[in-house]
Amino acid sequence: MQKYLIAGLLVAGMVSPAFAAEFYVAQSATTHKCSVTAKKPDGKSMMLISNETFKTKPDAMKAMKGMNECKA
Numbered sequence: 622m623q624k625y626l627i628a629g630l631l632v633a634g635m636v637s638p639a640f641a642a643e644f645y646v647a648q649s650a651t652t653h654k655c656s657v658t659a660k661k662p663d664g665k666s667m668m669l670i671s672n673e674t675f676k677t678k679p680d681a682m683k684a685m686k687g688m689n690e691c692k693a
Contacts, residue, residue, distance in 0.1 A: 642677075643675070644657050644658065644676070644678050645662060645675070646671055646675075646685045648668045649667060650665065650666055655685050670691065
C-alpha cells in the first residue's frame with residue numbers, strides 16, 4: 622500500500638509543472654486596450670503584445686504598464 626502512495630506522489634509531482642499557469646499581455650484589436658489573460662490570444666480579436674509569458678498575474682500587470690503599446 623505504501624509503495625502505491627509513494628508512486629502516486631511521484632507521478633503527481635511530475636505532472637504538476639505541466640499545469641503551471643502562464644499569463645500573457647494582449648491588446649484588443651478593436652479598442653486597442655491592453656489586458657492580462659491566462660489564455661494565449663488568438664491573433665484576431667486579441668493580439669499578443671509580447672512573446673514573453675509570465676508566471677504570475679502581478680508580474681504580467683507590471684510588465685504591461687511598462688509596454689509602449691499599452692500606454693495610450
